[in-house]
Amino acid sequence: MMEQAATALSWALLLGGAFFLLTGSLGMVRLPDVFTRMHAAGMTDTMGAGMILVGLAVYNGADLVTVRLLLILAFLWFTSPIATHAVAKAALSGGLRPYTLGAGDGDAAGDGADRAEGGLPS
Amino acid sequence: MNRAVWLWGILFALWLVLSWHFTTLLLTFGVATCVIAVWVAVRMGTLDRESVPVHLILRAFAYVPWLVWEIFRSNVRVARLILAPRLRVDPSIVHFFASQRTDLGRFIYANSITLTPGTVTTGIVGDDFEVHAIVQSEIDGSEENDMNRRVTWLEGEAAP
Numbered sequence: 001m002m003e004q005a006a007t008a009l010s011w012a013l014l015l016g017g018a019f020f021l022l023t024g025s026l027g028m029v030r031l032p033d034v035f036t037r038m039h040a041a042g043m044t045d046t047m048g049a050g051m052i053l054v055g056l057a058v059y060n061g062a063d064l065v066t067v068r069l070l071l072i073l074a075f076l077w078f079t080s081p082i083a084t085h086a087v088a089k090a091a092l093s094g095g096l097r098p099y100t101l102g103a104g105d106g107d108a109a110g111d112g113a114d115r116a117e118g119g120l121p122s
Numbered sequence: 123m124n125r126a127v128w129l130w131g132i133l134f135a136l137w138l139v140l141s142w143h144f145t146t147l148l149l150t151f152g153v154a155t156c157v158i159a160v161w162v163a164v165r166m167g168t169l170d171r172e173s174v175p176v177h178l179i180l181r182a183f184a185y186v187p188w189l190v191w192e193i194f195r196s197n198v199r200v201a202r203l204i205l206a207p208r209l210r211v212d213p214s215i216v217h218f219f220a221s222q223r224t225d226l227g228r229f230i231y232a233n234s235i236t237l238t239p240g241t242v243t244t245g246i247v248g249d250d251f252e253v254h255a256i257v258q259s260e261i262d263g264s265e266e267n268d269m270n271r272r273v274t275w276l277e278g279e280a281a282p
Contacts, residue, residue: 020197027204031256035242036213039200039256042239047197067139081236081243088244088254098254101212 006058013055021048033099034091038084045080049073125174130160132174172226178276185276189234192269196238200256214258215244218251218266227277234269241266 020043027040053073057066137152163169171177203210218235222228232243235253240260245252255261 020201023201023204027200030204030209031211032209033213035244035254036211036256038242038254039239040204042236042242043197043200046193046237046239050193064139064142071136071139077237078233081233084236084242085232085244088242092244098213098215100214 006061010055010059013051013058017048017051017053017055020044020051024048034096035088035098038088042080042084045076049076125169125176126160126164128176129163129169129174130156133159171224175226177278178226181276181278185272188272189237192234192265193238196240199260200239203257210257212257212259214255216253216255216258216261218253218270220246220249220251221270221274222249222277223274224277227273230276231270231273234273235266 024040024042024044027043028037031037031040050073053069053076057069060066060069133156134152137156141148141152160169163173220228220231222231228246228249232246232251235241235243235251240256242254243251244254253261
């Protein structure tokens with residue numbers, strides 16, 4: 001009984017993680033510029049990787065491998081915001097201006113994807 | 123000195139978890155490696171409240187679960203945003219006030235902001251955080267104040 005509950009829980013976590021990975025990847029395609037895409041990338045390495053690792057830990061049960069899986073998660077959650085921050089900082093100091101709605105030229109009604117490429121310093 | 127012992131203990135625990143071989147040779151290597159690592163840290167002068175923040179451990183047990191819950195909530199919010207048929211992003215750079223007194227506290231706050239999707243810290247000048255938000259109208263300040271307050275509590279009564 002306990003075994004089945006743990007298996008069911010791990011399946012739910014793995015599917016949830018897969019959902020967030022897929023949604024994050026979709027966001028990488030749909031969102032207009034590097035700054036908004038960072039938020040989607042953040043989803044994949046917080047909840048996406050997080051739920052999959054916890055799901056594997058639950059599936060595996062309480063032993064050494066589980067401790068190692070949770071260690072991976074801890075290191076990932078410590079380092080990924082730093083990487084994200086570095087990307088944002090690099091983009092900003094490279095002169096890329098964040099996409100905004102109010103920037104108002106013709107394509108404000110679109111998703112702005114075609115504007116993202118033109119973000120060089122003016 | 124106390125901090126050196128802590129660091130050695132944490133490093134050796136990590137060694138044990140990753141190796142899990144209890145032969146004399148490998149344990150000796152582990153002990154020696156951790157001693158060398160701590161010695162290098164002492165020599166570089168990096169062994170302080172910032173690099174070995176053991177004084178935060180107890181309060182972190184309260185903060186981390188709350189942070190995980192926040193991460194989950196904001197993940198769901200950004201997922202809904204991405205999956206909506208019409209993309210309703212309204213990104214903007216906003217500014218948050220950080221009430222932490224130490225660099226470590228600010229570092230934790232900045233990383234917590236970045237870990238919750240929807241907000242990414244892009245710059246820090248003193249107690250002013252520059253944050254990129256994917257939907258600026260969702261930033262009403264209350265949640266950020268909450269996180270700010272909790273990180274300041276986590277930081278404790280530290281000397282600046």
